[in-house]
Amino acid sequence: MSGQVSAIWRHPIKSHGREALTEITLLPGQTMPGDRVWAVAHEAAKTDGSEWAPCTNFSRGAKAPKLMAISAESHGDRVTLRHPDRPDLSFAPDTQQDVFLEWVKPLMPADRAASARIVRVPGRGMTDSDFPSISLCNMASHRAVEQKLGQELSPIRWRGNIWFNGLPLWEEFDWLGRDVQIGRAVFHVRERITRCLATTANPDTGERDADTLGALNSWGHQDFGVYAEVIRGGEIRIDDKVQLL
Template structure:
């Protein structure tokens, strides 16, 4: 039984925008190219960008739902961010942090730690997992959550990297500890992804409008998607086959 890649997404700045791509070249032991290259440390964080740090150190959609409505485009060293309540911003994260901090400030709740600085760990994306991961998400599982809630949901609220269709509901959980081939690449599936309040926010508006966590809990867990590690590199594009090895 095989599935098919339906969408590829990267998130240049962790929790601050998503960008669709049609093809990527995955490398062993690395995150998706261009994914979570930067992260936004808040004023209570002690991380300095020298090593990976847990998500509690960063501004994120679980605490600031308006961030979920950011879209991103990258071209060279420049990132363009858009949001329904903010003007379009073009900036270089490495050298123009003040422009970004001014832009994002109105999107942050007053009772949360303010965004303070952009950090980057050389050589790896700032994934939520403590290893460089790529997240795999199943459209059948997404549709089941929609059915539980009785409303349509945009898949981008899950902030997954590789989306596939054509396989059974929750099939991805059967892959734990096993290898899956996607296009030319092979990945080792390591963990289920436990979800947070970020997924309750609408990625078009940034407003919390769906109790995704309650829906997941009807299956006696709060998980959606899996984290995988690239063990054999290669090109992955939309339309490629997804097959358990």
């Protein structure tokens, strides 16, 4: 049984915008090129940006739902951010942090630690996992959550990298410890992804409007998608085959 790639997404600045792709070339042991290159450390962060750090150090959608409505376009070292409540911003995260911090301030809750600085770890996307991961998500599982809630949901809520169609719901959980080929790349599936409040926010509005966690808990877990490691690099395109090896 095989599925096919239905969408490819990356997130240039962790928790601050998503970008749709039609193809991507992956490298062994690395995160998706251009994915979570930067992260926004808040004023209570315990990281200096020299190495990977847990998500609790960063401004993110779980604490600031309005961030979930940001979309992004990346062009080398420049990123353009868009949000329904803010003017478009095109800037260089490495050298123009002040203009970004001013732009994002109205999107941050007053009772949360304020965004303080942008960090970048050379050669390492700031994924939530402590290893360079790419997230794989199943549209059948997404549709099951929609049915459970009785409402249509955008898959963007889950902030996944590679989406696939044509396989049974929760099939991805059976992949743990196994290898999966997608296009020309091969992945080793390592972990289920435990979800947080970020997924309750509507990516069009940034307002919390769906009990995604309650829906997941009805299956006895709070997981959606899996983290995988690239063990053989290669190109992946929309409609490519997804097959367990």
